[in-house]
Amino acid sequence: MPMSCCVPECPKKVYRNENGVKISFFKFPRGNPEKKRWLHAIRREEGRHFRVTEFTKICSRHFRTGDLRKTLGGKCEVKNGVVPSVFPWIRTSPRKRKEPTARNFNALSSGARNLNAPVVSAEEPANELPASVSDVESNSGSTTQDGETQTEFTDHEVYLANIITNNDTKIQEMEQEIKELKRQLQYMQRQNNDLNDRLFTLENLKSEDSSAAFYSGFPNSETFMVVYTYLDPGEKGENISYWLSTNPGVFSDYTEENKADESLTKKGRARSLRPQDEFLMVMCRLRQGFHEDHLAHLFNVSTSTVSRIFITWINFMYFKFGHINIWPSREVDDRTIPEAFKSKYKSTRVIIDCTEVKCQMPSSLQLNGELFSSYKNHTTLKGLVGISPGGAITFISQLYTGSVSDREIVRRSGFLDLPFNDDDSVMADKGFTIQDLLPLGISLNLPPFLGGSSQMPAEDVVKTQEIASLRIHIERAINKIKNFHIWDKVIPLHQIPLANQMWAVCAFCCNAQPNIISA
Secondary structure, X not given: XXXXXXOOOOOOXXXXXXXXXXOOXXXXXXXXXXXXXXXHHOOOOOOOOOOOOOOOEEEHHXXXXXXXXXXXXXXXXXXXXXXXXXXXXXXXXXXXXXXXXXXXXXXXXXXXXXOOOOOOOOOOOOOOOOHHHHHHHHHOEEEOOOOXXXXXXXXXXXXXXXXXXXXXXXXXXXXXXXXXXXXXXXXXXXXXXXXXXXXOOHHHHOOOHHHHHHHHOOOOHHHHHHHHHHHOOOOOXXXXXXXXXXXXXXXXXXXOXXXXXXXXXOOOOOOOOXXXXXXXXXXXXXXXXXXXXXXXXXXXXXXXXXXXXXXXXXXXXXXXXXXXOOOOOHHHHHHHOOHHHHOOOOOEEEEEEXXXXXXXOOOOHHHHHHHEEOOOOXXXXXXXXXXXXXXXXXXXXXXXXXXXXXXXXXXXXXXXXXXXXXXXXXXXXXXXXXXXXXXXXXEEEOOOOOOOOOOOXXXXXXXXXXXXXXXXXXXXXXXXXXXXXXXXXXEOHHHHHHHHXXXXXXXXXXXXXXXXXXX
């Protein structure tokens, strides 16, 4: 339906004028200051007889050509901050601008030449403008006899509008890129500050091998890095599925300004430490038994972060170490067997023994009865460990309740499923009455029993001493595992689900330490 213009003395209530040029109608601005400027320009005030509503509009006849622009969809709109200025009571000067006269720039010296003045060639008349500019002026609009300008945009103006739009898009992309670079710079600066402020870093351990052995359990920093390289957590921890995290650990920075930025929230939760520092933290927890609060202070993180990192890395290390086959072949055992075994016990394939670690007493009477060990007179977890004659740990069972017997652990642990060869032998303590459980052709070397006599024969005494001198190495290997001081304290109930993983990881790390038997 036809619209009307609210400007006084404006008769236009149609979409086109007498010449067929389209007339556009524009609503008043919503902002109160701009609205007042429009009302002042059209010489009207809101009152009883006039009020600005969403249907109150001003036609395009009251705007100059440069005040309007066309969108990419071809819709005409008013530029920001523009006020209508073409009215019947405002008359424009009838005089035309005087055309500039041609100037002879060749006569001017190079030092006195006005660099801001346009250069006109001899072939081109001075009163002619470039084709593109003249086209814009000739087609940008037409002036009626009343001095009113009709709105009409040329193809060149639409082309310029498209260029402006494309430039705006590029500017936005560059601003986003600058924002991303600033975010990365802030993260790197904070990382450097954290390294400077942190009391404990991997770089501090690389200078002294004694520090690396004390805090990590590895003999030197090179061994530490070899194990870390094998684990391969990724440059930014992307190969680890972090505990209580839906996304892999990715280094990204979150600040109050960019928390709402969707492009950043998709990158995952920010990691406070580098993966190598997280690995060092876990080894400090295992080797020295540091409390989580103490580690939080050393690494400048929260206690909850220490707990999450420890749970994550223990499971990750247990999974990675589980791919290593630590059971050697018969040929490897023959090459590494010490001289003490070669005379009488050359067929020894493995030396086994069980050990116990104390755990917290549960409130359940049934569970307490299963965990209670009469040998330790405490609730314990019990595991089977086996070593080769050369001293390497070659078998690690899971931990069982303390009331389970040695024989039952051998049967449950999968030890009997290991690939033994014919004529192999197993060396153990007196409590391992497992000869009937061993595969056919496998012998068992145990210290002799006293039997019914009051005195042991001389040959049995010698055999007992020989086996004891060789069996001592399994005690030394178990002691190496328990030298990870996390086992010094009673295992709390909330850590029992991690006890198997921690026990296996500590045993694997012992194989990276110097051998217990000299070559």
